[in-house]
Amino acid sequence: MADRATLEEAVRLQGERVRGLKQQKAGAELIEEEVAKLLKLKAQLGPDEGKQKFVLKTPKGTRDYNPRQMAVREKVFDVIISCFKRHGAEVIDTPVFELKETLTGKYGEDSKLIYDLKDQGGELLALRYDLTVPFARYLAMNKLTNIKRYHIAKVYRRDNPAMTRGRYREFYQCDFDIAGQFDPMIPDAECLKIICEILSALQLGDFLIKVNDRRILDGMFNVCGVPDSKFRTICSSVDKLDKMSWENVKNEMVEEKGLASEVADHIGAYVKQHGGVSLVEQLLQDPKLSQNKQALEGLGDLKLLFEYLTLFGIAEKASEEKVRTTETQVLVAAAQKKLLEERLKLVAELWDRGIKAELLYKKNPKLLTQLQYCEETGIPLVAIIGEQELKDGVIKLRCVASREEVDVRKENLVEEIRKRTSQYPATIC
């Protein structure tokens, strides 16, 4: 109907208006008004959702993981989890949604990015935004006073997704936390050690871990003359120094946030500095900073931290692997027709002995087809059943890479397969 078409067009336009306003970061009230208008329009469209064309896609900001991506992911998680376990961490899991009240008031400005669940007459729920608030809720609920735990799970943020830059609305977080009252800086040092171990093991190239302390920052702002009320906002400007030049950051602090130019210059003198433990020593001698109690605490802890980090050192690890999406060791194949029965029996025997094996789901596949399947999927061995071999009580074991074949007695087959697939990396046969 013409009316419906007009309505659909109105919905589309209003939807774009809302998106535009959000991108321009227009005022919250204005956005709400326009969203309400959009919802009204949609409501008028009526309940025939079925009449709408079905669009085949994943929700905005999300994606499927295909087998190749999963294989990479599994390897990365293996490295990370091994490291966490090596350091004696337990693992927990929490529900993907929390009571809305648990998440309220914890994320400041970011609260508008939380995915709410529809009110369907029960508890008000929202999808978790990170793993830290759930962790705190878990500790409080169980009255725990200390735990060392890791938690790997997806979190949800209604952000502006930039999928090419790896910025999604649903994404993994990989957290490790030590909760409890301990002697200073030992657990802190272990966290840094873990980061080093993981980044080294993942072979991402050279890396650097920047360290600072909230108390040093606050002390520094204090001695530079930043008004208490501006601490957090000046802090977020300073944080941009890894993306913006000092001139631009200073400009933001002075022009946009109303900081005195002199004060900004004092900050500038400090924040340009970086170094090792010698910088800590130097700042401990700084006439102004050393008068500031907070800064002294922070500097003292950093000094202790550097001592422990020196004792910990950093190690190199190397591993090189080909990306397969399955772990199959051998394909059970047949050289001639009418050997399905024998293939089925043999593959079941291999499975029962814990061998990772496959067969093609065809009654009479060609040998070439079976060999090609192995090459495509990276299966290293083929166990070929043939009529003559059956009479002789042997099976031809073929190495896919080298194409060499050897007759193996049936009772020795499992042993042979294990031997040939145990050497690592996958240069076998």
Add this chain to the structure above:
Amino acid sequence: MADRATLEEAVRLQGERVRGLKQQKAGAELIEEEVAKLLKLKAQLGPDEGKQKFVLKTPKETLTGKYGEDSKLIYDLKDQGGELLALRYDLTVPFARYLAMNKLTNIKRYHIAKVYRRDNPAMTRGRYREFYQCDFDIAGQFDPMIPDAECLKIICEILSALQLGDFLIKVNDRRILDGMFNVCGVPDSKFRTICSSVDKLDKMSWENVKNEMVEEKGLASEVADHIGAYVKQHGGVSLVEQLLQDPKLSQNKQALEGLGDLKLLFEYLTLFGIAEKISFDLSLARGLDYYTGVIYEAVLLQSPTQQGEEALGVGSVAAGGRYDGLVGMFDPKGRKVPCVGLSIGVERIFSIVEQRMEASEEKVRTTETQVLVAAAQKKLLEERLKLVAELWDRGIKAELLYKKNPKLLTQLQYCEETGIPLVAIIGEQELKDGVIKLRCVASREEVDVRKENLVEEIRKRTSQYCIC
């Protein structure tokens, strides 16, 4: 304000009314009415949460057509002005969507992830609103019944390896069911609803199921009796042969197809060595709408805490079947990709295993730490930090206490509490001698180990299952 308090009370009472109606499984329209009233009341409470003054009717999800009656259990996300979203109800529909989107014609994949259902949770029976599903599916056009047989083989391997006791896999076929209903005289329009009654035979007696079919669903009593004669039957491949000879069933094309495939399936299952675990059971009628061929369900034969009880009502630990039409529903051109798969009921299995562990008082470790780096005297933190880092760098799972000068006893106790089997004790004298005392927590035996041999010793002692 008094007005607000009254309003809040009204919201609370209305909320309880809604919950009550849902529990009694009142009519869908009545529930919707009362929910709408609730939302209106909440909206009146004020603008903080209730800016949503518009009571949208639950949109008909594209998922709705896939889940039949269960679609009311889907968790919707709030309409925040963008795409309308809902949490996944299972892993099968997302799989079909994935296949269609990527235009895949074949894949063998597993997927383990959580799914969400606004069910009536029964946490003691392992029934949650958020729970793991553990799916394995083979998609693609292949020669008949080979992948289907592999699915059953996999269920057997998993249930055996988990050591849950004896189990049985019931097998049936959608076409046999439909053919059976047809020859018994069930009107086409009642097929699905009669199917769901028959499915309850594992929890209810035949009398009650017949009563539901006749009294509640308006089936002729005679027809119900005919159904009864069939659904009481179960057996091996001989039952398949018998039904192939059944005068009525053998006239039904669908039933014949199903029976033929089951016969082939049993041949392959025999070759796989699992035929004796399989029972062809005519009362098996799985709930979901999308099965098109063979269906199966695995049940444990003995509830671990209730010995001697019949297999009735134990609940299944794995299930699945063939669903050839689902991907076609997503593909814009309606291209079909046949699929067969299985799902392992891990939550039930978790409950069973947890119960067992509690009963046996077995100590479960929550970490894999092999050795605690400890000190016998004070002021040895530096040495502990250095040694633990060396062990980590060699891949040994090690810990130390986060105390500068912990007492030896405290360190030993920590090992006993957390199950760490070894302690590497640094001492002043040992440092001079270039050795470390390696102590076995269980036996309390200590041995001096040269520093350069420590990693080797730790590996040796923790590789055997019973250490020291």
